[in-house]
Amino acid sequence: MKLELIGITKRFGSLLANDSIDLVVEAGQVHSLLGENGAGKSTLMNVLYGLYQPTAGQILVDGHPVVFNGPGEAMAAGIGMVHQHFMLVPVFTVAENVALGKESSTSLGWLDLEQTRARIIEISTQYGFDVDPDAIVEELPVGVQQRVEIIKALVRDAQVLILDEPTAVLTPRETDELLAIIAQLKADGKSIVFISHKLREVKAVSDVISVIRRGRVVGQADPSAPTAELASMMVGRAVSLTLEKTVAVPGERTFVVDGLSVTSAHGQRVVENLSFGIARGEILAVAGVQGNGQTELTEAIMGLQDHVSGSIMLDGQQLIGRSTREIIDAGVGFVPEDRNVDGLVSSFTVAENLILNRYSHAPFARGLAMRPSLIAKNAAEKIAEFDIRTESAAAPAGTLSGGNQQKVVMAREFSRPLKLFIASQPTRGVDVGSIEFLHQRIVAERDVGTPVMIVSTELDEVLELADRIAVLYRGRLMGIVPGGTARDVLGLMMAGTPAEEALAQHPNRSGGTQ
């Protein structure tokens, strides 16, 4: 099936999310949409899938114009979509999820899932999916949930499959498996639209690459094009993809975690018996697929988890059992993983957000009163120092772009001397330009002798920043390896292989840069 988008424009109020986009997807082709977060890729695909109506423009299927008033009509036309956040009902079985919307019933009106089960097993065998139709979806690993999404589309005879950021939640090995599945689908004559901001995957999988920036297609590229060229197309200017970073000079190990376990409110052990230390002047990156205990680990250090055992020592002082305020006052700087929820108060001004950790202390407070002039002066300094692009210091933080919001959080945390700096997903949803800047600031903090802990699910970021890498899998430490350890080794560890075994499987690639 050939799919053409002609002059698609989508406007939300004053925001132009898609600006007359033209795109042609041929049958049996993998067409990648490359662009940064917020470039308009997902909007475009939601238009194609009938979730949004385009403000202007036309969709052609095999040369005939079509209008989709809802996902149902898009599906009927042979378009399937695997959403970034899976559209699966967690408490349903695989078969129930697949059947939903096109159920068959017996003559008495009872739900009949037998045909669906048979189709699932058929597709599962054909593509080597290994999916049990009677498994409950929420109990399946993320990679398998994604296959359920693909099955959902295939059961509905999708000829064009849209994959929206499909690798964001996968381990490197699951990513490889997904790329193999895509190749197989392509061989069966399906067209694939692959949406991503990850250059390596896009280059590996695509036949054609369209680069989107600020709602416009800025060009097409060949998968063999150099990475730097693709990156600069995506960002709109030359970017340096490698960070200037000197070799770490680790000092005294002032931050020591010993036997740390965290139990969730539901009674599950989410962090199990972790022991590690971070020296002054060193960056420890905690790698792992999302949801393997990283959030709970950082929250346990910050005093935000309830059921914690073990020991967390900073400069010889126990942090467990202390309140978050006391931990902050002990000199711990923290950039939480979701800046909109935990990092900022979006309706507060930039200036107010910049002093959230010090509002009650001198010089910003005197007794019960705040001192607005000093708060404004501080804001002006930080805005200049961190190059925060905002209308004014009095603008609500929620109006800033992701990258500038993150700069506000980072500026606040770096605005006082630290004894430990923790950043969780420091550059998630941040434009490439700001990433460079934020990474440099983190390395600068290391160089003044602060122990730094980075939690990231992006392997690129881990490899770029880390002096040592700790890999978490299901709340357990798979080992700590030197920075620059081969991706294959880290990929195995992220899938649950202990460090020694992973290194043994790739003996000639274990050479770190240390």
Next chain:
Amino acid sequence: MSAITATSAAGPAAGSSIRSWKNPILLSVLALVAVAVFAIGAPGNTATFRLSAPNDVIALPDLVLSARLVGWMCALTLLAGAAYALAAVRRSEPVPGWVLAGFSALFVLGFLTWVVGSARTPNVALYGLLAGAVTLAVPLIFGSLSGVLCERSGVINIAIEGQLLFGAFAAAVAASLSGSAAVGLLAAAAAGVMVSLVLAVFSIKYLVNQVIVGVVLNVLVSGLTGFLFSTVLSADSDTWNSPPRLPVLPVPFLADLPILGPILFKQTVVGYLMYVSVAVVYIGLFHTSWGLRTRAVGEHPKAADTLGVNVNRRRFINVLLAGVIAGVGGSFFTLVSVSSFGRDMTAGQGYIALAALIFGRWNPIGAFFAALLFGFATNLSNVLSLLGTPVPDQFLRMLPYLVTIFAVAGLVGRSRAPGAIGLPYVKG
């Protein structure tokens, strides 16, 4: 979103659970109460439970229990149960469900024996106690089924109280005017739908907070029916407020079975409709495509939408159906129970129905049994106050509410609400 799916799926290590001392402590306290009251405080005489009425076709002998013997046996077994629960939690294991169930049953037995034994007339009709419990549970069951239908599709239904009350009012007026109880029944269903319609329009179309709409509706119905009661109905109650009762339709032979007969086979149309509704809602929810879509819309509306299910239409239909069920439940008050409408005569039963729905874990059958439990507690307090027990009347009347709060908060653990409950669905 993705963080939630990933956490549950990529799977944190399934470790030992947190020790919760809530259950063993509660059980220990109850067991000690049993020792002090049921065993040590046992009266010297016997407690008689009559299992069949004097003129029943099949007569069962009376059950005569020695209060002291049963009191001690219950108390000691309860102590053992509490000790078992303590030991289980010490081993970081959850307290098994059968221990909790057995404990509750024994406690009730011990309490009944003690309270009947100490009464002025130590003799109670067990068959009447159970049949009365079912009768009192009828509106609760209809109410909680109405809640199940709404909440499984993602709309909170606080307005059960209003639906019941308006159903009761409409049934009384329509049946009085037409002289036909059947017309009253239809009017009750229509009245329930009218309340539902307002709930649906405001909460689904205009995205008003569902709890607020529900509470406002309850107050509105209470005020409206109260006003009409005091102006129109009271002025000429022969015309407006003297509905004919629905006849009891006993099933031949089966109705004569001891204990079960009156409960299952000696009911009015409303009583039989109650059993049918429980079965229909259960089968509908879990064994038809309608139910699959309803549950999908209540758990993850966007997923349903991306598969071409019209989320808001489905919710709308479900809320209206819920109105039919609750409205019919309301007719019980004026066509079965008492044959006239009284101001605020539902007396908070809609809220108890809501509790039954939660206690029953949003499952029609669970809600059915939960409502029966509440009905039993209510009837027990009625019966006991007649027997002249040592427990003050006021405390007995608290019984159903105490059972409600313990049932919802305590013993059963946390039940899981539908994922998208209370959240209006807006496309995009």
